[in-house]
Amino acid sequence: MDYKVESLRCEYRKNPIGLDVKRPRISWKISSNYRGVVQVAYQIQVAVNDRNLSSVFWDSGKVESDQSVHILYKGPDLSSRTRYYYRVRVWCNDSKVSEWSDVNFWEMGFLDKSEWLGSWITGEFFPKSTNIDSCLMLRKTFTFNKKVRKARLYASALGLYEIHLNGQRIGDWLFTPGWTSYNKRLQYQTYDVTELLNNEVNAIGAHIGNGWYKGNLAFQDQRNIYGQELALLCQLHIIFEDGTEDIVVTDEHWKVATGPVLMSEIYHGETYDARLEREGWTQSDYLDTDWAGVKVIDHSKDVLIAQENMPTRVIEELKPASIIRTPSGETVLDIGQNMVGWIHFKVNGVRGKKITLQHAEVLDKEGNFYVGNLRAAKQTINYVLKGGGEEEYEPYFSFYGFRYVKIEGWPGEFDLNDFTAKVIHSDNQITxxxxxxxxxxxxxxxxxxxxxxxxxxxxxxxxxxxxxxxxxxxxxxxxxxxxxxxxxxxxxxxxxxxxxxxxxxxxxxxxxxxxxxxxxxxxxxxxxxxxxxxxxxxxxxxxxxxxxxxxxxxxxxxxxxxxxxxxxxxxxxxxxxxxxxxxxxxxxxxxxxxxxxxxxxxxxxxxxxxxxxxxxxxxxxxxxxxxxxxxxxxxxxxxxxxxxxxxxxxxxxxxxxxxxxxxxxxxxxxxxxxxxxxxxxxxxxxxxxxxxxxxxxxxxxxxxxxxxxxxxxxxxxxxxxxxxxxxxxxxxxxxxxxxxxxxxxxxxxxxxxxxxxxxxxxxxxxxxxxxxxxAGIDTTISQPGYKHINISPSFEKELSWVKASYESMYGTIRSEWKKLSKGMEISLAIPPNTKATVILKGISNREIIERDDSVIIDMEGLLDWNFDEGNITLQLGSGEYNFII
Structure with a gap:
């Protein structure tokens, strides 16, 4: 086959779950080793809960169109919490039909707010000695005795949350539910937890921090901008092999406590007392008799929306470059890169010993640790050891902008291997x-x-x-x-x-x-x-x-x-x-x-x-x-x-x-x-x-x-x-x-x-x-999204070569140029189902040949050309091109 349909996406995502877009859009890329490939028609098939598409729910039929991005689903109305499998094939300008693509899917979340059955819950009672800044821990146990076919957890919070099932953290998303205009739009997340359930007693546990919702935010020491109380909302749907369903929701039967996170703030950092850890608190056999009851609060569910952007994650890890002893005697880690995220560390020490980590971007001109530009932000971790062996820690609900970390109270010698900098950001595809x-x-x-x-x-x-x-x-x-x-x-x-x-x-x-x-x-x-x-x-x-x-x-x-x-x-x-x-x-x-x-x-x-x-x-x-x-x-x-x-x-x-x-x-x-x-x-x-x-x-x-x-x-x-x-x-x-x-x-x-x-x-x-x-990579306004590409690099004396690429919705666009002793080499890649206008300034058409010595005006893929005022303009179809000038 001369071409293949690849990289299927639904609403920009591969196999998303928890969509609430009632008419999602489908996109794909075409791969081919040939030049001048243009799609002339496509066909999409969709099935409900059927990976083999043996029974088709919607078939677009053969649609004559060169559109391969943002194709609107036009089938019957979609249903909540249902998975839809889909595949695509295309016809290109040689009139041949491709093989069907691999089967991908999307899965719907809630399409009606009335489907939320759980309640918003928060802590009801704590002793007077409880730190009011402490993060909440909520838990519930539940049982069933049937074989599970699939299970989905839908969760959100007033605050930031992490959620666990049977001792395992669910997913790797951070700072959920994200930051939106909370009183108008509040995201929920959808998790596939099928493999985490036991066919016996189960426990679900959630950890909640202030975050953007009620923590310190903006310049005037503002707090509680969106609300006064932290709260959790979640709903676990368990579908069994016999077709029946159980639903576990947040309600008055949950329990609540505080734990080792005594303070966690976006600006100020985190205080963690490991002596207060509640080991195994997300396990079903944990004894929670000393935990308090929860309070159901009245908060709208009408503002809930499905996750809209890519999640925040730990994207990469860096090892510190060095340990510095500053002129003023401070011990400072140099990560070697100004970054955002946090430090994970391992430590051994006596019970009750306090370690402090403060984060900063630069050192001052004397080489000392500098925090002046942080203004009121503390960016500080205070960690109290529990003792008894090696301990590990990284923050929960705070992040830090830093290259340097000042460490105080560290027990024993420093070992760079005990520290790892974790880089955190929204998981947007590098393009x-x-x-x-x-x-x-x-x-x-x-x-x-x-x-x-x-x-x-x-x-x-x-x-x-x-x-x-x-x-x-x-x-x-x-x-x-x-x-x-x-x-x-x-x-x-x-x-x-x-x-x-x-x-x-x-x-x-x-x-x-x-x-x-x-x-x-x-x-x-x-x-x-x-x-x-x-x-x-x-x-x-x-x-x-x-x-x-x-x-x-x-x-x-x-x-x-x-x-x-x-x-x-x-x-x-x-x-x-x-x-x-x-x-x-x-x-x-x-x-x-x-x-x-x-x-x-x-x-x-x-x-x-x-x-x-x-x-x-x-x-x-x-x-x-x-x-x-x-x-x-x-x-x-x-x-x-x-x-x-x-x-x-x-x-x-x-x-x-x-x-x-x-x-x-x-x-x-x-x-x-x-x-x-x-x-x-x-x-x-x-x-x-x-x-x-x-x-x-x-x-x-x-x-x-x-x-x-x-x-x-x-x-x-x-x-x-x-x-x-x-x-x-x-x-x-x-x-x-x-x-x-x-x-x-x-x-x-x-x-x-x-x-x-x-x-x-x-x-x-x-x-x-x-x-x-x-590099000269651009799109036209008349055919945006790089459907029609403009490539017009500039060859000034400061550079001898440039290599640039961009992964568009259609595929990889590449523009490379290199000055030679007697001329220049230009390499281009134009993805299938697109065309390009290439303008080479100050170059005569008589000076250009392809790498294989063919005359440029005879080359495959050339749609048109023009020479005017010392510039040559080439209209190219898709493919890889290499010119020698």
């Missing part, structure tokens, strides 16, 4: 790679990826170490395109955008952070609130996912109408609070806000978001809205030009960011754009080829330069090694992206204590430029 001939650029790319790992822990946080760790909207949307090269972020951002919609104000305003935990008045800054529009659009462009546009359309519209209703002029945004070009280097002394006028930035983003909304309305066939917002966009452009440009088309604001935004968002007359691009280049050159941009201008500056013929200048900016530059921090030892260009100054001192994260991905948005301009 992108970028390496090149410059080792510092490679380190920059790694720093970007590590900052994404550390800040993609269920929500896209700004930083993972201080008393913040919030889903700042501005940071998230400027980094989203870079993030979506490095990892598959479709589910991650879809969940977050649903929370944005849930937390959006009745007047359309958008909170600064999502989920919204700041003050009521903390909302609706330009470039931050625009995440409501730019976020869904970016996911559509990257994944071809029209459903996210449909889901978020009213939210997008509400944001634009919110802006439109501000102030006296509906075409300018010159009222309200704005962050401006946050941390711009052209800011006044002691100010975080760059010099670019805030009303210019606000109106620029207003124009851009309105343009995108018009595009979305057109895509969704909301023709009246499309006309309305195209006209609104036109009027905003007119007012922008009248307000912020001179009579000759120049900008009134002589800042880099003003020029970047005006060019990036096409706000100027076409004839004025080259002149403004020249002015931007001059501003950079006059600043000794350094940028002055902050959070708003930096993500776009290299794109604008490359687009308007200054690719060489963009390269020079990225390759700068002195302050301010991306590589300056690498010279200072950075292994993640910094919040400030000079977080550590030349003399080793710090920029500040109050806002100086060393793991902050916003400036890592330059990664998008590395992929799209240096």
């Amino acid at each position: 992108g790679t970028f390496v090149c001939s410059d080792h510092m650029i490679n380190q920059l790319q790694q720093n970007i990826v590590w900052s994404q790992k550390g800040n993609f822990l269920d929500v896209p946080t700004d930083c993972p170490q201080r008393d913040e760790r919030l889903g700042w909207t501005g940071d998230a949307h400027v980094f989203m395109r870079t993030a979506s090269f490095n990892m598959n972020t479709a589910l991650f951002f879809t969940k977050w955008l649903r929370d944005l919609k849930a937390d959006q104000l009745p007047n359309g305003g958008v909170p600064h952070v999502i989920p919204h935990v700041l003050r009521d008045e903390d909302h609706s800054s330009s470039a931050w609130g625009d995440a409501a529009v730019i976020g869904p659009w970016t996911l559509y462009v990257c994944y071809g996912d029209k459903r996210i546009l449909e889901e978020q359309y009213e939210s997008m519209k509400d944001w634009i109408e919110y802006i439109r209703n501000q102030g006296e002029n509906e075409y300018l945004w010159n009222t309200g609070f704005h962050f401006g070009d946050w941390l711009g280097l052209d800011a006044k002394e002691d100010s975080y806000e760059g010099a670019t006028p805030k009303d210019l930035i606000a109106t620029a983003f207003y124009a851009y978001s309105t343009h995108l909304l018009g595009e979305v309305a057109r895509l969704l066939n909301y023709n009246g809205d499309a006309e309305k917002y195209v006209l609104l966009h036109h009027n905003i452009l007119d007012h922008f030009r009248n307000e912020f440009t001179t009579s000759n088309g120049s900008l009134i604001a002589n800042t880099q960011t003003a020029h970047v935004l005006a060019l990036m968002f096409d706000l100027l007359q076409i004839e004025d754009r080259p002149k403004v691009a020249d002015a931007l280049a001059n501003l950079i050159i006059e600043n000794n080829i350094h940028l002055t941009t902050g959070f708003v201008g930096t993500p776009y500056i290299c794109h604008v330069l490359s687009r308007f013929g200054y690719s060489d200048l963009a390269y020079k900016l990225v390759f700068q090694k002195d302050y301010p530059s991306w590589l300056y921090s690498i010279n200072k030892g950075a292994t993640t992206i910094w919040e400030h260009w000079d977080g550590i100054k030349e003399d080793g001192s710090f920029w500040s204590d109050d806002m100086n994260s060393f793991n902050h991905y916003a400036y890592g948005a330059v990664g998008d430029w590395l992929y799209r301009s240096v």
